[in-house]
Amino acid sequence: MITRVLALGGHDFTSRPADRAVCELMLRLATTRAGGRPRICILPTASGDTSEQIGRFYSAFGERPCDPSDLSLFRLGTRPMELRDHLLEQDLIYVGGGSLLNLLAVWEAHELSAILSLAWRQGIVLAGQSAGAMCWFEAGITKSSGKPLPGAGLGLLGGSLCVHYNNEPDRRAAYLYAVGDGMPDGYGLDDYAGLIWEGAGPPSAVTAQRGARVYRVSAGDSGVVESPLPTRFLPAPAPAALREDIAEFRRITAMRKRAGWLD
Amino acid sequence: MRKTLRQIVAFGGGGFSMESGNPLLDDYVLGLTDAARPRVCFLPSASGDADHYIVRFYRAFPADRCEASHISLFRREQGPEDPRAHLLEQDLIYVGGGSVVSMLGVWRAHGIDAILRAAWERGVVLCGLSAGSLCWFAEAVTGFHGAPQGVEGLGLLPFSNCVHYEPGSSRRRAYHDLIRAGMRPGYAAEDGVALHFVGTELSRVVASRPAARGYRLDALGERVVEMRIATAYLGDAGTTLLLPLPEAMSTAIAA
Numbered sequence: 024m025i026t027r028v029l030a031l032g033g034h035d036f037t038s039r040p041a042d043r044a045v046c047e048l049m050l051r052l053a054t055t056r057a058g059g060r061p062r063i064c065i066l067p068t069a070s071g072d073t074s075e076q077i078g079r080f081y082s083a084f085g086e087r088p089c090d091p092s093d094l095s096l097f098r099l100g101t102r103p104m105e106l107r108d109h110l111l112e113q114d115l116i117y118v119g120g121g122s123l124l125n126l127l128a129v130w131e132a133h134e135l136s137a138i139l140s141l142a143w144r145q146g147i148v149l150a151g152q153s154a155g156a157m158c159w160f161e162a163g164i165t166k167s168s169g170k171p172l173p174g175a176g177l178g179l180l181g182g183s184l185c186v187h188y189n190n191e192p193d194r195r196a197a198y199l200y201a202v203g204d205g206m207p208d209g210y211g212l213d214d215y216a217g218l219i220w221e222g223a224g225p226p227s228a229v230t231a232q233r234g235a236r237v238y239r240v241s242a243g244d245s246g247v248v249e250s251p252l253p254t255r256f257l258p259a260p261a262p263a264a265l266r267e268d269i270a271e272f273r274r275i276t277a278m279r280k281r282a283g284w285l286d
Numbered sequence: 287m288r289k290t291l292r293q294i295v296a297f298g299g300g301g302f303s304m305e306s307g308n309p310l311l312d313d314y315v316l317g318l319t320d321a322a323r324p325r326v327c328f329l330p331s332a333s334g335d336a337d338h339y340i341v342r343f344y345r346a347f348p349a350d351r352c353e354a355s356h357i358s359l360f361r362r363e364q365g366p367e368d369p370r371a372h373l374l375e376q377d378l379i380y381v382g383g384g385s386v387v388s389m390l391g392v393w394r395a396h397g398i399d400a401i402l403r404a405a406w407e408r409g410v411v412l413c414g415l416s417a418g419s420l421c422w423f424a425e426a427v428t429g430f431h432g433a434p435q436g437v438e439g440l441g442l443l444p445f446s447n448c449v450h451y452e453p454g455s456s457r458r459r460a461y462h463d464l465i466r467a468g469m470r471p472g473y474a475a476e477d478g479v480a481l482h483f484v485g486t487e488l489s490r491v492v493a494s495r496p497a498a499r500g501y502r503l504d505a506l507g508e509r510v511v512e513m514r515i516a517t518a519y520l521g522d523a524g525t526t527l528l529l530p531l532p533e534a535m536s537t538a539i540a541a
Contacts, residue, residue, distance in 0.1 A: 071334025071360040097334035097385050100429075122360050124395045132391030168396070169362040 027052060027148040028179070028220040030156035032186045032212025033120070034231070036079035040259030041215050044231035046083045047260045048217070052148045053089060053115035061114035062090045068129050069121030069154040072097040074278040076119045081277040082270060096133050098281060107138050115148040118155030123174045124167035126154050136177055143179050153186045160184045162206050164198045171197035173206055180220065183209030188238065190214045198240065199247045208241035211249065228254040290409045293318055294442060294483045296419035298449045298475025300494050302346030303339070303383055303415055310494035310520040311480050312346060315413045318482075319377035327376045328356040331392050332384030332417035335360045339382055352378075359392050370401045379405060381414030381421060386428050387437060389417055399440055406442055416449050419481075423447040425469050427461045434460030436469055443486055446472030451501060462510045465503050474501040479517060491517045 029052060034045045053061035065080040067073065072095035084091040094109060095102065110116060116139070118126070130136050143149050149159055157163025158176045162183040165174035171194040176184075185198035188211035195211065202208060210218060215232035228237035233256075238249045295318065301311045316324055328343040330336060335358040347354040357369050366372035373379060379402065381389075393399045406412050412422060420426035423439045425446040434457050439447070448461040451474035461474060473481050473488065478495035481488060491500040500515045 069360075071336065073334070073336075097332070097336075097388050099385065122362070125360055125392045128391040128395035129388045132387045166363055169367060 024144060024146045025222045026143050026179075026220065027056065027146060027222075028143070028159050029148060029150035029217060030159065030180075030184060030210075030212065031150070031152035031215075031217040032156070032188060032235070032237075033190065033214035034152050036083035038262055041232040042083070043262065044257040044259040045215070045217070046087070048219075048229065048231075048257055049115060049117065049148075049150055050084075050087055050089060052150070052219070056146060056148050057114040060088055060090065062092070062112060063115045063117060064110065064113045065091070065093045065117045065119060066096075066135075066155075067093060067119045067121075068096055069123065069126035069158075070119055071121065071125070072281075074281055076121075077281055078274045078278045080117070080119070082274045085273060085277075093281070095281065096129055096135075102281075106133065106135060110135075110138050110142055111145065111147070113142070113147055115150055116142060118149075118151030118158060120151075120153030120155055122167040123154040123157055123163060123165035123176070126158055127175065127177070139177065140179060149179070156186055156212065157184045160209065162201075162209075164194050164201065166194070173197075173201045182207045183240075185209070185211045185240070188213045188216075189236065199249075202240055202242050203247045208239075211236075211238035211240050213237070216254065228252045229257050230254045231257045231259070292406050292409065292485050293411045294406065294422050295411065295413040296422055296443075296447060296449075296473075296475065296481045296483070297413065297415035298419065298451055298479045298481075298498075298500070299383075299415055299477035300480070301380075301415050302342060304477065305494055308494050309346070311478070311492070314480065314482075314492055314520055315378055315380070315411060316352060318411045321377045323352055324377035325353045325355070325375065326378045326380055327373060328354070328380050328382065329398075329414075329418075330356060330382040330384075331359050331398075332386060332389035333382055334384065334388070336384075343380070343382070347380075359396050359398070362396075369396065369398065370404075373398075373401050373405050374408060374410065376405065376410050378411045378413065381412070381418030383414075383416030383418055386417035386420045386426065386439070390421060390437075390439070393421075402440065403442060412442075413480075419449050419475070420447050422483075423472065425472070427457055427464060427469075429457045429460065436464050443483055444470070446470050446503075447481075448472070448474040448503075451476050461503065462512075465505050465510045466508065468505075471502070471504040473515075474503060474512075476500070488515075491515045492520050493517045494520055496521065 067076045070076045160176045161178045164185045213235040216230045216235040218226040220226045237252045424441040427448040476498045478498035479500045482490040496519045502513045504511045
């Protein structure tokens, strides 16, 4: 079975070309896995399941050839779901950004870590940005406690990852220090840069915005070395011809639907 | 001089989260602090730090009544830099509702569980509704996700707890089943009821609704004994019952 991971340094779900290119890539990976119309589920756990993150996801994928859904662990009270069944029937699981520390803690509390590991072994595409990208690695640099500090991930992929690489200099500095201090070697991903693993080989690097870079970061005898990797540019698809008022209405409806939370 | 009483007020449901326009339970917990302008910190962790919930907290606890603050564990780059120091200097810590399982996971990740115990031991009043009630007990019944089930709490109070204990609720049957299956004895509260513990002893049961009640549950062999506890309605001093426990208990045996 081929395992698939898409790690993104940072992106949004707007109609900007770079964001559309990222969504197109996810859709392509999911469709390849499905061999037809794919199922795509967002896990917004790292944000605390904010309506904003969920709404933006639906506004990006609602009009595309796929079946989008969200699994909000903080809102199971109003929307009960069989976690294992729902996740294992997906073609792509997308993890949003936020707090890496809280993401792993809440997953552990709901016993999701084992389910995601199984999903990975079954070839379901595991995708995500920021905390949702670092979570698949052994370690990352997170601001979950305020300042950028090393934090553990699930460890499905060996090595480490640092996101928002040139976008947040303090995070990059903390990463270089941590790798020099014994954190496993890994990668630095700018916003709109990504790494795709399909099977056992080395990952391929992609970008959706000019100037975005992917770095291999490793500790050597003479200190920590950052080596830029060759990247493939992702073209943006034509914008969806959706009237803005309809899109806005859909975003608001999606938010309202998911507004319940109380135990 | 701060009271060194350890106090927990566990709401079955109610307060600003559920009883808009009825501030009786929130007034009660504010009244337990001996500060003229108490420092109150809201922990909305169980909601995933939902913005709308935080806004409602600040509206319910305005600046002329107290010094209100909150800690978002999903946005640590904002708010108090040192959650421990901030929580320990409060008069009241108010925990919101939502998913108790998610909340306890996040608390452990940030060390909030140990801080809350320290705050309790220093006399900071701890309160909360729903998930914010269940968390203080050794064991609790959560109905947040599918069928009600048992969950381990922080264990400050060596009992079990069930919230939203409404007549005919599936939680009621589930709590009885869990007690029968070996869950430790404990307390249940209907919406509008608050269980006030001093130390680890139940001191008083108060309510924001005249008919709402609290309950004590014990196992007696194969049977579950459910005792209704005299509950003081906070709304009208003329009808308030201030009977000491346990004489005030009216006993009902449930099969």
